[in-house]
Amino acid sequence: MLSYRHAFHAGNHADVLKHFVQVQLHLYMNQKDAAYTYIDTHSGAGVYALDSAQATKNAEFDTGIGPLWTCTDLPAPLVPYMDLVKGMNPSGKMRYYPGSPYVAEQVSREQDRLRLFELHPSDCRILAENFRKVEAHKAEQGERSRGSRVIIEHGDGFNSLKALLPPPSRRALVLIDPPYEIKDDYRRVRDALDEALGKFPSGIYAVWYPVLQRMESRQFADRLKRLPAKEWLNVTLTTRTPTPDGHGLHSSGMFILNPPYTLEPMLREVMPYLVRVLGKDAGARFTIEKGTQVTGAAAGRLVGDAPRAPVGNARRASPLSGKGSLRLPGQSMPGREENPGRPARAAGGERTPAAEGRRPQGAGARPAKGDGPRAAAPGARKGPRSGGGRG
Numbered sequence: 001m002l003s004y005r006h007a008f009h010a011g012n013h014a015d016v017l018k019h020f021v022q023v024q025l026h027l028y029m030n031q032k033d034a035a036y037t038y039i040d041t042h043s044g045a046g047v048y049a050l051d052s053a054q055a056t057k058n059a060e061f062d063t064g065i066g067p068l069w070t071c072t073d074l075p076a077p078l079v080p081y082m083d084l085v086k087g088m089n090p091s092g093k094m095r096y097y098p099g100s101p102y103v104a105e106q107v108s109r110e111q112d113r114l115r116l117f118e119l120h121p122s123d124c125r126i127l128a129e130n131f132r133k134v135e136a137h138k139a140e141q142g143e144r145s146r147g148s149r150v151i152i153e154h155g156d157g158f159n160s161l162k163a164l165l166p167p168p169s170r171r172a173l174v175l176i177d178p179p180y181e182i183k184d185d186y187r188r189v190r191d192a193l194d195e196a197l198g199k200f201p202s203g204i205y206a207v208w209y210p211v212l213q214r215m216e217s218r219q220f221a222d223r224l225k226r227l228p229a230k231e232w233l234n235v236t237l238t239t240r241t242p243t244p245d246g247h248g249l250h251s252s253g254m255f256i257l258n259p260p261y262t263l264e265p266m267l268r269e270v271m272p273y274l275v276r277v278l279g280k281d282a283g284a285r286f287t288i289e290k291g292t293q294v295t296g297a298a299a300g301r302l303v304g305d306a307p308r309a310p311v312g313n314a315r316r317a318s319p320l321s322g323k324g325s326l327r328l329p330g331q332s333m334p335g336r337e338e339n340p341g342r343p344a345r346a347a348g349g350e351r352t353p354a355a356e357g358r359r360p361q362g363a364g365a366r367p368a369k370g371d372g373p374r375a376a377a378p379g380a381r382k383g384p385r386s387g388g389g390r391g
């Protein structure tokens, strides 16, 4: 059952949070010369046309990348992300939005490797096609990548992750971003991370998740805190009070295992800005919490505007955070909802453009040029896919 298509949601506030954090994680990885492997277990189509029938159906980008597009007072850490998006749209009109594979392609370096998994046959085909266009564009510019730099696989990202760990370079950034339309995705994320940490404890693992009323979602972050990673960081962005009918995604989070030490202060700088620009009503807020594994027991706690005191005696959680909310372990966040009524994932007419192939201008943006032939985009012709609950 594969009903989810990310084209309906491209550029929404959840994408902004996810991709801005993703850019920052790449920039951190780029600080060392040694190559790393980026693994995207749920890649989607790679690039999205915001004027496509899917994207305009609910125009979710209007409450995501849209309001940021014209901002001239961006906090510095948002600049590389916005430069990347603007670089895809050299005409100045907001037409294309990057998916996580394209973000990785642009911000990682020539020596880094991208391993991209996508289960939906159409999106996998579009992903491969988009990467062919990126490659053609680079060739026009006189750039070439190594043949093995990007490998796209039509397959199950959860099942494939373990086999890639540890990576040859012993450095990895993993993004796990499933649809959550089926409850099992929550369990599969947790299990995949547990296995991955067993094989490669020092990787950076980033998980996007929807903040919903449904039980699996409410318990999700607390479960991830119990994983055997040394440290974790959890950031959520809520853009509005949930509607009474529970329609639409109002809040989402990024949970990062082994986060760079630079991430939390950077989030404290950027999240208030995102709340101000993307917030729709008084329910808009952000939360940041982080913790350290000490013995393995769990104690997650999240306090709005509280001092940064570690809590818990086994796993230590430091509540940092947003705009006045207190949540004890097991309590739901104000503003979470049940079944946020993801817009109809109607079939039909996926239309994905060519990326225009520009690089981000911001600090640390991919410097190197390629040599030699470039990545293959294998399979795009088979397979199923699944849906979910992202709103």
Ligand code: SAM
Binding pocket: 002, 004, 005, 006, 018, 041, 042, 043, 044, 045, 046, 098, 099, 100, 101, 117, 118, 119, 120, 123, 155, 156, 157, 158, 177, 178, 179, 385, 386, 387
């Ligand atoms: N990460 C993408 C981005 O940020 O641009 C968006 C990914 S989208 C939210 C989730 C994707 O996962 C969908 O394209 C869906 O077809 C795919 N998918 C669902 N189950 C999967 C699985 N088990 N393995 C790989 N891909 C899967």
